[in-house]
Amino acid sequence: MISIWVSVIVILVANGVRNEEDVQPCAKVQTSSSVVPLGSPVTATCVIRDDCPLVIGQAVHIEWRLDDGFIPSSPEASESGMISKVVIPNFNHSRAFLTCCVQASPIQVVGGVEIRAGYQPEAPQNLSCQTNLTNPNTMTCSWAPGQQETYLLTTYTLHTEIRDSNENHTYKLPTGAHSFTIPRSDFVLFSEMKIYMKAVNELGELTSSPIILEPVSAAKFDPPNIQRVEAVAKRNGCLKLSWSLSQQQAWMSGHRLNLEVRLKPADSNQWSEQPVLVSRVKPNKSVDLCRLLYGTQYFTQIRVRYKQSPWSEWSSSQSGVTLESAPTGRLDFWMKVSGDHMHKQLNVQLFWKPSKQFRANGQNVSYIVSVQKQPSEKGKVCSTTGNYCTFQLPKKAKKVYLSAVNTAGKSPPTEVKIYQPQGHTVISNMTVTPGGDQSLLVQWKALDTSSLSGYVIEWRPLLQTDLSHIQFEIADRNQSSLVITGSIEPYKPYGISVYPRFKDGIGLPQTVNAYSRQKAPSMVPKLRIKKTWQSHIELTWEKIPLEQRNGIIKSYKVFYWNEKGPIKVVNADLEERRVILRDLNTVFLYEAFIMVSTFGGSLNGSAIHFEIEPFDAVTIVMIVLASGVGLSLFAIFIVMTCFSNHKRIKGRFWPVVPDPANSSIKRWTSDSTEDTHPSWDNDEPDPIYLSHLSFLDMPTKLSKEEDDLWLNSAEETSDLGESICGSPFIPGYSGSNSDSVPYATVIFSGPYRSPPPKENQVYLRSESTQPLLEMEESFSPKCYQNMANHELLEEQCFFGPSHDCVPEEGTDSVIVWDDFPFLQALAMNDTQND
Missing domain, CATH: 2.60.40.10 (Immunoglobulins)
Incomplete structure (x- = not known):
């Protein structure tokens, strides 16, 4: 309700002002100003007319309202109380209604006024103008308004003054616009102009700093064109560049412009930090660029401006190559040698790269490794355009020479000493940590630095097997870390090795595999x-x-x-x-x-x-069958082994008992048993060197208690095996038809094939009572040689005449038994059967 009354009273007051005869308000409100700076004090006075029907015949009580809120007031010194004054110490509204009211039922508004507050405008900032030389030619000026909000309506105007013609122009800008384009008719390209801006509102106006410029000097040219780039004849390290303006700005060719040139070598990704400035040059005139590297391809770009106008955008790139010269400077190298003491050749891997002082000075550069200081075909061991070489050298080689070659000549040779690998391990605590997506930080420690001359840090991508991908860096002996940059890629494995360098060789390295960044594997193997x-x-x-x-x-x-x-x-x-x-x-x-x-x-x-499947009946049966078959095969193997070696096993468990009836003992002698035994006689055990022979005289009949002779006491067998040497006949011996057979016991001192012992013979008695087998078959004794004192005697025939033995003339055919003690024991007497 109060707000409605406020609007009504304002209308009434306004109407009363326009037509005082028709409407007369009950009160008049006066203020120091209807527009004040925000936050400043405001003073207002309310005067009520005496003829106001709201106060006739009533006590007057005046109140003040600011929008919907009451504010305290102080009445003026008057008897009627028809005047009231109010002071607002800090008006912090951008817009508000101040009303004067009288106490009634309800409260009646008798007068009011609108008060607005804000700030004075700031001067426009960063005024600049740029001329467009492309048809149609125009000039656009822009600025930045003040950052502080004024809360009041602010208007901007652009003012230009052409000095040569005293021509002035003012342009009123739309609300909120921060730029304005001046038409071509209102400026002259080569005449200076003064340009400034004004900002105006109800609290005041401010003007920007003026700029004075020549419109053409405010023009941003189109990117120029590079027509060609070529080497300057007879001038090493120089390029000649020809250029022109765009077709729409070709009319400026008669004026001098400022030119900037930037270059970069073909193998680099970075343009030169400081472009080359060429001042006041006319288009279509070539420019010489010198102090460049010899024999190097350069890419060039240019941009132009007129006096202090903005630079144009860079032109497209064009390339040119300077004249070549012989390479200069030395090469950094790294050599790995392998080979052992058994080989006369050394396997060498030599890697190199340009040092900071090296200049190729040419496009097609190759490298030669030679055993001679001056490279020649005779001493050359390697020639390549790459960055490494593998070759073999004699083991006594001490050094090789590395040179760079182009069409203009050769560089001074770099001497490369051939260091033998050493077995020293001095690198410890080597670590590799990521330094970013494209770098790795390598750190290491040395156990002993007294003999070190430096380090070699080598790295290569593990996914590449070609030696050309190996890179290296030489580090000082006091250095303990290195940041590897350049060719490092994330998620790719790299092998990094640190080699210690000594004065006379290269030590054992430490190697670590590392990634600059890791992520989950791309695949998972199948279980x-x-x-x-x-x-x-x-x-x-x-x-x-x-x-x-x-x-x-x-x-x-x-x-x-x-x-x-x-x-x-x-x-x-x-x-x-x-x-x-x-x-x-x-x-x-x-x-x-x-x-x-x-x-x-x-x-x-x-x-x-x-x-997991449990064992069923079939599985159990199969396991049992497999076990049985295995055991059967093992048993068969054991039996076959026993049968194949039955003689050896039989000899172990059942000793061989000689059979005198089938024995060849009658052919043995005490001296040369080995010589007389035939090599083909393999049916009986190896003959034995005899030292004693005796017979056992068995009784004709045995009682039951005497059936088992092995159980007889020692007294009954104490005289068995009694020596009968020296007697050609044995009493009681029976022939093949007798009931008892004497048992012969042979005592030996060595194997058959062993030489006869020189020491005295030892005779042992036999404790066996086993009866000999009967000898039913008769035999005809062979001739034997009787050996006495290791001398060959004449042949003697025993046991009667034989056709195999024919005595020579002059020999005695009488048998002397005492000369053959062993044969005496073998003599058998004919006996008659009982």
Whole structure:
């Protein structure tokens, strides 16, 4: 209701102002100003007319309202109380209604006024103008208004003054616009102009700093064109550049412009930091660029401006090559030598790269390795355009020479000493950490630096096997870290080695594989069932290819479970790549999968299903049959072994008892048994060197108690084997038809094939009472040679005449038995049967 009254009273007051005769308000409100700075004090006075019907005949009580709120007031010193004054110490509204009211029922508004507050405008900032030389030609000026909000309506105007013609223009800008385009008719390209901006509102106006410019000098030209870039004849390191303006701005060709040129070598990605400035040059006139590298291809770009106008955009690139010169400077190198003491040749791998002082000075540069200081075809061992070379040298070679060659000449040779590999290990605590996606930080420590001359840090991508990808850096002996940058890529494995350098060789390196950034593997191997037991199962998997690992594998985990049990986890060995799942139940179906983890993430594989089958009756029968067959084969093998060696086994368990009836003892002698035994006689055991022979005289009849002669007492057999040497006839001996057979015992001192012993013979008595087999077949004794004192005597015939033995003339055919003691024991007397 109060707000409605406010609007009504304002209308009434306004109407009363326009037509005082028609409407006369009950009160008049006066303020110091209707627009004040925000936050400043405001003073207002309310005067009520005496003829106001609201106060006639009533006590007057005046109140003040600011929008919907009451504010305290102080009445003026008057008897009627028709005047009231109010002071607002801090007016903090951008817009508000101040009303004067009288106490009534309800309260009546008798007068009011609107008060607005704000800030004075700020001067426009960053005024700039740019001329467009493309048809139609125009000039656009832009600025930035003040950052502070004025809360009042602010207007902007652009003012230009052409000095040569005293021509002035003012442009009123639309509300909110911050730029304005001046038409071509209102400026002159080559005449100076003064340009400034004004900002105006009810609290005041401010003007920007003016700028004075020549419109053409405010023009931004189109990118120029490079027509060609070529080498300057007879001037090494110089290029000649020809250029022109765009077709729409070709009319400016008669004016001098400022030109900037930037260059970069063909093998670089960075343009020169400081472009070459060429001042006041006319288009279509060539420009010489010197102090460049010899024989190097350069890419060039240019841009132009007129006086202090903005630079144009860079032109498109054009390339040119400077004249070549012989390479200069030395090369950094790194040599690895292999070979052992058994070979006369050394296998050498030599790597090199340009040093900071090296200049190829040509496009097609090759490198020559020679054993001679001045390279020649005779001493050349290698020639290549790459950055490495492998060759062989004699073991006594001490040095080679490395030179760079182009069409203009050769560089001074770099001397490369051939260092033999040393067995020293001085590098310890080597670590490689990522320094970013494209860098690695290598750190190391040396156990002993007294003999060191430096280090060689070598790195190569493990996915590339070509030696050309090997890179290296030479480090000082006091250095303990190096940041590798350049060709490092994330998720790719690199092998980094640190070699110690000594004055006389290269020590053993330490090598670490590293990644600049890791992530989860790209694939997971499939689980395979290798072996199954009654309650166990063995799972295996293949290696992940190196290119799909994306990091260093830190764990293999196998998860398995059944439908009623919890999930179990088994960690696998990184090298074996297998796990054994134990204590499985034959009742349930199991499910398993493998998770492969790197230091950058993990990836799960596909699940497999398996179950443990219990042993059924058929399986048990098969196992029993297999066991039986195995045991049978083993038994057959043992039996066959025994039969194949029956003679040796028989000799172990059943000793051979000589059979005198079939024995060849009658052919033996005490001296030359080995010589007389035929080599073909293999049916009986090896003959023995005899030293004693005796017979056992067995009784004709034995009682029952005497059936087992092996059980007789020692007294009954104490005289068995009594020596009968020296007697050609044995009393009581019976022939083949007798009931008892004497048992011959042979005592020997050495094997048949052993030489006769020189020491005295030892005669042993026989304790055996085993009867000899009867000899039914008669035999005809052979001729024997009687040996006495190791001398050959004449042949003697025994046991009667024989056709095999014919005595020579002059020999005595009488047999002397005393000369043959052994044969005396073999003599058999004819006996008659009982």
